[in-house]
Amino acid sequence: MSVSIAALDPSVCAPLPVLGQDVTVPLVTGGEVTYAALDYAASSPALQRVWDDVAAYAPYYGSVHRGAGYLSQLSTDLFENSRRTVAEFLGCRPEDQVVFTRSTTDSLNLLAAAIPANCQVFVYETEHHASLLPWRDAQVTYLNAPRTPGQAVETLERALADRDPYGPALVCVTGASNVTGELWPVRELAAAAHAHGARIVLDAAQLAPHHPVDIAELDVDWVAFSGHKLYAPFGSGVLAGRADWLQAAEPYLAGGGASRKVARRADGGVDVDWHTTAARHEAGSPNVIGVYSIASACKALTEAGFDNLVAREQELVSRVREGLAEVPEVQVLSLFGDDAPRVGVISFVVRGWNSSHFAAALSAEYGIGVRDGLFCAHPLVRTLLGSDPQDPGECGAPEAEPGERSLNAIRVSFGAGTPDEHIDRFLRAVTELVREGAQWKYRTEDGRCVPDRGEAPQV
Numbered sequence: 063m064s065v066s067i068a069a070l071d072p073s074v075c076a077p078l079p080v081l082g083q084d085v086t087v088p089l090v091t092g093g094e095v096t097y098a099a100l101d102y103a104a105s106s107p108a109l110q111r112v113w114d115d116v117a118a119y120a121p122y123y124g125s126v127h128r129g130a131g132y133l134s135q136l137s138t139d140l141f142e143n144s145r146r147t148v149a150e151f152l153g154c155r156p157e158d159q160v161v162f163t164r165s166t167t168d169s170l171n172l173l174a175a176a177i178p179a180n181c182q183v184f185v186y187e188t189e190h191h192a193s194l195l196p197w198r199d200a201q202v203t204y205l206n207a208p209r210t211p212g213q214a215v216e217t218l219e220r221a222l223a224d225r226d227p228y229g230p231a232l233v234c235v236t237g238a239s240n241v242t243g244e245l246w247p248v249r250e251l252a253a254a255a256h257a258h259g260a261r262i263v264l265d266a267a268q269l270a271p272h273h274p275v276d277i278a279e280l281d282v283d284w285v286a287f288s289g290h291k292l293y294a295p296f297g298s299g300v301l302a303g304r305a306d307w308l309q310a311a312e313p314y315l316a317g318g319g320a321s322r323k324v325a326r327r328a329d330g331g332v333d334v335d336w337h338t339t340a341a342r343h344e345a346g347s348p349n350v351i352g353v354y355s356i357a358s359a360c361k362a363l364t365e366a367g368f369d370n371l372v373a374r375e376q377e378l379v380s381r382v383r384e385g386l387a388e389v390p391e392v393q394v395l396s397l398f399g400d401d402a403p404r405v406g407v408i409s410f411v412v413r414g415w416n417s418s419h420f421a422a423a424l425s426a427e428y429g430i431g432v433r434d435g436l437f438c439a440h441p442l443v444r445t446l447l448g449s450d451p452q453d454p455g456e457c458g459a460p461e462a463e464p465g466e467r468s469l470n471a472i473r474v475s476f477g478a479g480t481p482d483e484h485i486d487r488f489l490r491a492v493t494e495l496v497r498e499g500a501q502w503k504y505r506t507e508d509g510r511c512v513p514d515r516g517e518a519p520q521v
Contacts, residue, residue, distance in 0.1 A: 067448055067485065075370035077171070078362070078487035079110035080479030087429045090502050090513045095429035098484035103240050103407045103432055103475035104329035106271055108295035108355070115358040116295070125503035126350055127319065127341075141350050144357035145340070145424050151360035152285055152302050153276030159305040161340045162298055162353050163346075166267040167192040170234070172343055173263055174200070176311035181230040184221055184260070185213070187441040188397065193265040193286075193443075195203045199243040200232075207445045210246040212397055216479065223368055231260035237269030241439050241446070241473070243379075243407030244398050245269075252281045263303070267291050272375060272405035274368050277303060289356040297348040298352030301343075309338045312472035313345060320345035363478070371478050377408045378476055378485055379396060382408055391415075391496050395471060406480070409437070409473040411447065418511035423500040426513045428491040430484070433473040443471055 086094040099107055119140065124133030126141045130330060145160045152162065163169045174196035175185070177210050183197040186205045194204075203221055208214035219450040225231060233255045236323050246329045248264060255262040263284040266275050271286040277285055284303030289296060313320040313336055320342050322333040336342050363371065383400075396402065412420050421434035436443045474488060503514045 064291070068465070071318055073276070073373045075367060077374075077481050078293075078366055078371075078478045079296070080107035081110060081113055082107050083479065083481070089429060090426040090515075091453045097429070098430040098487055099432050100474045100476055100480070100484060100488055101431050102271070102477045102480070103268060103291070103473060104242075105290045106293050106477055107360050108361055109293040109479070110439075111354050111362040112294055112358040113493070116355050119354060120351070123233070123350065126348055127345075137350055138238075141348065145379060147357040147360050148300055149302065150274075151364065152300075153278045153371075154302055155278050157305060158277065158303050159308060159340045160300060161304045161308065162345050162356075163286075163301055163343075164297050164349075165192075165299040166190075166205075166265060166286045166288040167196075167299075169299050170241075170263070170265065171196045171434075172301055173286070173307075174198070174277045174313045175314055176231055176307045176343075178484060180227075180229045180308065182225055183232050183234065184218065185234045186217075186236075187445070188239065189234065189236055189264065189439065189442075190240050190267070191438045191440070193236065193263075194439075197234075207397060209444060211250070213400075214344055215247055215250045218251055219254045219258070222255065222260055224467055225258075228259070231255075231258070232353050233260055233262040234265065235262065236265045236267075236403045237275065238272065238407065239397070239439075240407060240443070241409050241437050241442050241471075242396050242398075243404035243409075243475070245273075245403045248282065252283075256281070261304070268405060268407060273372055277423055289352060289359065292356060292359045294352070294355035294359040295354035296349060296355050298349050298356055302355065306342075308343060312336075314343040315345035317345035366478070375477060375480075377407070378480060378482075379404060379406055382474065382476075382489065383487055385485075386410060388490065389493055389496050392492065393442065394441075397442075397446070406476040407473065408475070409446075409471045411471050412492075416495075416511065417472045418506075419500070419504055420495065421472050422504055422511040422513065423502070424488070424491055426504075427495075427501055428487060430488055430491055432488075433475070435470045437473055444469070447471065461516075 067352050085097045087097045088094050122133050122136055143352050149160045158457055170193050181200050183200045183202045188207045205217050208217055235251055237248055252262045263282040264282045266285050266287040269275055271292045286301050289298040310420055321334050322337050325333050327333055386394055395409045417434040421432050423479040424430040504511050505514045
């Protein structure tokens, strides 16, 4: 595998302090409990360190690249230093650019707008919609879900070798699945892409928060990820990598900041000289606080010892998988098999349970937040569940009633801020719900399974 799991001692690394770790929530059965946030794959809680850094900067907030005043100059320095911090965190090459965006989705749509004419795009059906859908103006080849890392490489090699005409090509692949958490053979896929004259972009939304990502070492052309999955609280993302396609493309947004010089022509039109730096695709006033929060998170993870964070997370992964394996009714979803390396993202279904019903009971009766649905990866989840791609069911809105089989799954995800107690409570809750059933009655409301407040607890 191109990304390996560090075999270190997790005892040397405690959970990192995160916001919300002391928040209590009411239980439908009475009383309150500390909330167990086990939905990191959707949005991770912000690190306390990040929040403190942002709070310290907030009084000095000023316009970026546009002001002569002290606060503007300070904010500009902070913004550009954040760019350098992110580049170092990602192991960028000297010629690479770091462009700040709104999210992973925004980053990949930016790249999709920058690919050359007649570019062929190759993407696995297993991708998150953020990397599956942006390529609307390109010739797209969707690759079937592989069942081994080797099969993933072989499938890509065949597709690239058979392409006609032989021109510019781009491969888009995830680093870690947002459904199964499994690691993909990124380095091998990059080698296959380059051997056939193609480029590759890595969707690192689920990889970067859980494992070091090094652009040069993986030999990928671009990396995209989101701050809100990297323990940063605000709406910013990153697209980092090769500059040539980005420099040659029209600006992603036209406006101030992207333009270097604008002049009226004699015929009444406008001539524009666009920037060739990352600013070309950062028109408008940037989200300085969001960018700074990403840089702060990068520093915090690095200073905490990312390898030790990985080792501790792997212990949690093992505990969750072993605990779920003790419940015969639970089926963990996997593409590459039980032995495949993975990050702290695990999806499963429970025999005899509607997934939305199960997730609702975890929340209402145990104070545990997980995700149920198709996780914005509809083709992959349907493949893993063995259902037809045309079967009903949509992300976050199951159609089955409590107790009926649903075409969705349950996802538990965790990371650097997860306490041991949250994992223990989750495993206990799964066991109790399967063996004893829910203590409360539930109903479907607006597509969601919710506690029926008008009903007494089940006896």
